[in-house]
Amino acid sequence: MATCRHPCLARTLRDVRSQTVRLRDLSHSGLGRMLTSLEEHRAMLKAITQGEA
Structure with missing residues (x-):
């Protein structure tokens, strides 16, 4: 964040990073x-790449 020149x-x-952690x-x-989470993400990726988002 130190390289970001926009304070807001x-x-x-x-704030977002602290919540995602x-x-x-x-x-x-x-x-x-x-x-289980990994499998869920793989299933989402497969659906997206197959146009079933």
């Missing part, structure tokens, strides 16, 4: 959840 944008990016920790906290 830099602040927004910091928290959500990532929560979503991967359960046993096996990270693998």
